[in-house]
Amino acid sequence: xxxxxxxxxxxxxVILNLPFGKAMRNAAFWFALAVFIVQIVLAITHQxxxxxxxxxxxxxxxxxxxxxxxxxxxxxxxxxxxxLTSLLVMRDTIFDINERFKFINLLMLASMGMSGIVMVTDxxxxxxxxxxxxxxxxxxIAFEKDVYxxxxxxxxxxxxxxASVLILAATAILLLGAGSASFTAxxxxxxxxxxxxxxxxxxxxxxxxxxKGGMVPFHxxxxxxxxxxxxxxxxxxxxxxxxxxxxxxxxxxxxxxxGFDANIKALLLALGTISILVGAFAAIGQKDFKRMxxxxxxxxxxxxxxxxGCATPLAIAGAVFHLFNHSIFKSLLFVNSAAVETRLGSxxxxxxxxxxxxxxxxxxxxxxxxxxxxxxxxxSGFWSKIIIVVALWQAGHTWYAxxxxxxxxxxxxxxLAMQRKVFFGKLALGLEDIEEARxxxxxxxxxxxAIIIGFGVLFPSAYAIFIAPIGEMFIK
Amino acid sequence: MxxxxxxxxxxxxxxxxxxxxxxxxxxxxxxxxIRAIIGLELLFKAVTLLIIVVGYVTGRNALTQAIVxxxxxxxxxxxxxxxxxxxxxxxxxxxxDARELKKLRG
Amino acid sequence: xxxxxxxxxxALLVVMMIAALWTVMGRSLLKAAIGLAVTSAIxxxxxxxxxxxxAAVFELSVCAGLMTVVFVSTISLTRPLAHKEIVxxxxxxxxxxxxxxxxxxxxxxxxxxxxxxxxxxAPPAVGASIDVRQVMWNMRPLDMFGQIIIIIIGxxxxxxxxxxRKKDEW
Numbered sequence: 001x002x003x004x005x006x007x008x009x010x011x012x013x014v015i016l017n018l019p020f021g022k023a024m025r026n027a028a029f030w031f032a033l034a035v036f037i038v039q040i041v042l043a044i045t046h047q048x049x050x051x052x053x054x055x056x057x058x059x060x061x062x063x064x065x066x067x068x069x070x071x072x073x074x075x076x077x078x079x080x081x082x083x084l085t086s087l088l089v090m091r092d093t094i095f096d097i098n099e100r101f102k103f104i105n106l107l108m109l110a111s112m113g114m115s116g117i118v119m120v121t122d123x124x125x126x127x128x129x130x131x132x133x134x135x136x137x138x139x140x141i142a143f144e145k146d147v148y149x150x151x152x153x154x155x156x157x158x159x160x161x162x163a164s165v166l167i168l169a170a171t172a173i174l175l176l177g178a179g180s181a182s183f184t185a186x187x188x189x190x191x192x193x194x195x196x197x198x199x200x201x202x203x204x205x206x207x208x209x210x211x212k213g214g215m216v217p218f219h220x221x222x223x224x225x226x227x228x229x230x231x232x233x234x235x236x237x238x239x240x241x242x243x244x245x246x247x248x249x250x251x252x253x254x255x256x257x258x259g260f261d262a263n264i265k266a267l268l269l270a271l272g273t274i275s276i277l278v279g280a281f282a283a284i285g286q287k288d289f290k291r292m293x294x295x296x297x298x299x300x301x302x303x304x305x306x307x308x309g310c311a312t313p314l315a316i317a318g319a320v321f322h323l324f325n326h327s328i329f330k331s332l333l334f335v336n337s338a339a340v341e342t343r344l345g346s347x348x349x350x351x352x353x354x355x356x357x358x359x360x361x362x363x364x365x366x367x368x369x370x371x372x373x374x375x376x377x378x379x380s381g382f383w384s385k386i387i388i389v390v391a392l393w394q395a396g397h398t399w400y401a402x403x404x405x406x407x408x409x410x411x412x413x414x415x416l417a418m419q420r421k422v423f424f425g426k427l428a429l430g431l432e433d434i435e436e437a438r439x440x441x442x443x444x445x446x447x448x449x450a451i452i453i454g455f456g457v458l459f460p461s462a463y464a465i466f467i468a469p470i471g472e473m474f475i476k
Numbered sequence: 477m478x479x480x481x482x483x484x485x486x487x488x489x490x491x492x493x494x495x496x497x498x499x500x501x502x503x504x505x506x507x508x509x510i511r512a513i514i515g516l517e518l519l520f521k522a523v524t525l526l527i528i529v530v531g532y533v534t535g536r537n538a539l540t541q542a543i544v545x546x547x548x549x550x551x552x553x554x555x556x557x558x559x560x561x562x563x564x565x566x567x568x569x570x571x572x573d574a575r576e577l578k579k580l581r582g
Numbered sequence: 583x584x585x586x587x588x589x590x591x592x593a594l595l596v597v598m599m600i601a602a603l604w605t606v607m608g609r610s611l612l613k614a615a616i617g618l619a620v621t622s623a624i625x626x627x628x629x630x631x632x633x634x635x636x637a638a639v640f641e642l643s644v645c646a647g648l649m650t651v652v653f654v655s656t657i658s659l660t661r662p663l664a665h666k667e668i669v670x671x672x673x674x675x676x677x678x679x680x681x682x683x684x685x686x687x688x689x690x691x692x693x694x695x696x697x698x699x700x701x702x703x704a705p706p707a708v709g710a711s712i713d714v715r716q717v718m719w720n721m722r723p724l725d726m727f728g729q730i731i732i733i734i735i736g737x738x739x740x741x742x743x744x745x746x747r748k749k750d751e752w
Contacts, residue, residue, distance in 0.1 A: 010731060064724045102742055109735050120724070124543055128728035131550050132735065135557055139739040142561050147568045154561050158503065158512060161554055165496075165519045168547065172527045176477075176485075176534060179705045181543070193702050482700045487588060490693055491595040495602055497689050498682065502606040505678050510657060514614050517649065518602055518621070524641070525625055532632040534704045538717040542725065544637040545718070548644050549729050553736035555649055559656035560743030566660045 002066040025101045040080035066119040070469040075118040078327040082239035083111040090232035091440035110136035114244040124181040134160040144230040152225035166208035173201035183256040213246020216275040226294035231338030239331035260311045268309030275302030280410040289337045289347035307388045317471030318387030332369035332448035339437035349421045353428030363423040365445040374412035380455035481533040488529040495522040509562040520551045598624040615653040622646040
């Protein structure tokens with residue numbers, strides 16, 4: 001019955017938008033909360049009654065064809081967690097009831113789109129869900145009426161539409177040799193025919209996905225969008241949207257359609273390394289908290305792609321685990337930036353200072369997030385990075401492994417510099433009567449920090465349950 | 477694929493590439509936001525035509541028509557939303573010039 | 583399709599390119615929007631000729647019709663330019679857009695040298711006579727749900743983006 005993950009929110013949105021007055025508008029928040037929590041619980045427990053094949057009537061009734069595997073479970077968990085976080089942050093940053101209502105609708109639509117992306121088995125349906133996520137995201141970015149937000153939204157719109165065109169063109173060319181648009185038919189067509197046109201199509205397809213994921217040659221929109229969007233949207237975008245739309249689709253395409261071609265592996269290794277370095281060096285010079293986090297996000301995405309490029313089962317397991325960790329710690333850091341933004345009115349790091357004295361929870365959780373991002377044991381970020389580095393070393397990519405370790409030190413440097421500027425040191429002038437962030441933001445940051453510590457400490461069992469099966473999935 | 481169909485595909489492919497060069501050039505060179513959207517639309521048109529041609533030469537018109545109808549719906553929604561963003565920009569800066577947006581921070 | 587058919591198609595494609603060039607190089611935004619509609623209309627004819635009538639109808643009504651309405655209304659909601667500005671802008675534009683025809687000819691020449699082997703073969707179509715409606719409703723219903731979601735998002739987006747609003751106070 002995985003189709004219910006799409007249809008319940010869809011029908012919910014339709015009913016909520018019927019003109020029943022204010023009661024519906026207030027109910028929207030609780031409905032969205034319930035949907036996200038149910039999604040998280042189902043993804044953690046792997047509830048066989050829901051996911052299993054026993055009850056197919058639901059899917060058969062709608063005649064849809066979803067498939068869910070271990071990788072989808074991890075992604076569904078991330079989507080649920082980050083959407084929940086975004087909802088909690090929204091509660092403390094948007095107060096007008098009508099604005100709230102529209103925001104919740106768009107948030108649910110975006111999250112629905114992402115859930116669709118991770119469950120489909122058809123290349124064109126995947127494109128539709130990509131487009132749903134993208135359109136909902138750029139409306140969400142433009143939600144903040146700031147001119148920088150509009151610039152970010154427009155850039156994202158242009159690049160995302162360009163990516164759509166590339167993906168569609170690739171789909172069209174692949175359809176020349178395939179009977180239908182399903183993953184299996186297209187994979188079959190690729191393996192059967194040896195033609196330059198097919199190779200071109202594969203290149204276009206990978207390029208489109210890399211644009212959606214904000215990898216380095218195409219990353220121009222990302223800092224603008226992340227930096228200028230309203231806090232709740234930044235959390236959603238950085239935590240999951242680009243990962244589900246670009247990185248998940250990339251690994252799914254590599255695994256079920258294109259196959260791990262030697263050229264593509266080399267391309268991914270190179271792009272991953274460049275992204276890591278460009279993101280890390282650009283992050284050092286940033287004065288704005290959120291822009292720094294955005295560049296850091298590019299750098300962390302590079303690690304994930306590096307893992308995919310290595311393409312051994314261990315590396316892929318590590319990359320997927322890093323994807324999960326990244327969505328947790330980057331959401332946490334963006335929640336902290338939201339706390340700072342709501343209290344200070346800006347995220348300029350030069351204006352802040354010594355905030356940990358006044359905002360102890362925000363200060364503490366941001367240390368956890370930063371250390372996890374930099375890969376300090378025993379937090380969960382350490383484990384995923386070490387798996388990727390070990391896998392690269394085993395596969396003989398010594399230089400890539402060394403670069404990854406070096407970039408990790410740079411990450412630690414700029415994140416600690418951020419900590420010193422914003423949260424520690426002397427309290428900046430004029431901030432004497434700053435208070436701790438509101439309840440929703442506090443709850444979100446404590447929840448995410450607890451996940452980071454929990455996964456770090458209980459790593460061996462978490463690895464066995466969630467991560468190892470993914471690596472095995474890719475052994476052919 | 478039969479030779480005749482292949483010739484049709486190559487003829488259309490030739491012009492589809494030219495059309496997308498047109499759209500891409502418009503997108504890259506222009507400084508007007510609405511013109512950028514028009515460039516994107518030209519690109520979408522090129523790809524729509526490509527899908528239809530593929531359907532014709534492989535004899536799967538039904539599948540490709542279904543795909544094209546969905547693409548057209550998506551295309552118009554993207555255009556409407558993009559137009560909305562351009563309008564917003566206009567209200568902020570009183571102009572549609574992308575140069576006014578290029579105040580990049582960092 | 584006989585050779586005669588191909589030459590008709592080629593003529594239509596050439597007209598389409600002229601319309602596209604006019605769209606890109608035209609002086610005013612309004613003309614560009616109309617040029618886009620003309621391009622779209624020619625693509626509609628081509629779609630009819632390629633045995634895709636339903637897609638052609640959609641292209642005509644949605645792309646040539648609705649899209650033009652969207653563009654024209656967006657353009658008319660923005661500030662009309664003074665005559666002097668138009669002249670100045672178009673002079674500047676000619677500098678930047680003048681290279682497009684040259685570029686197109688160059689690409690065309692390069693493309694004539696590209697040869698692709700004709701060895702792609704699709705597996706035989708099972709039930710080639712399936713109707714579009716059947717494909718859409720019975721074989722790809724998820725696409726239909728996707729379209730519904732997209733339309734809801736579009737409606738929400740128009741509501742969010744076209745309204746005036748004060749910034750929230752924290």
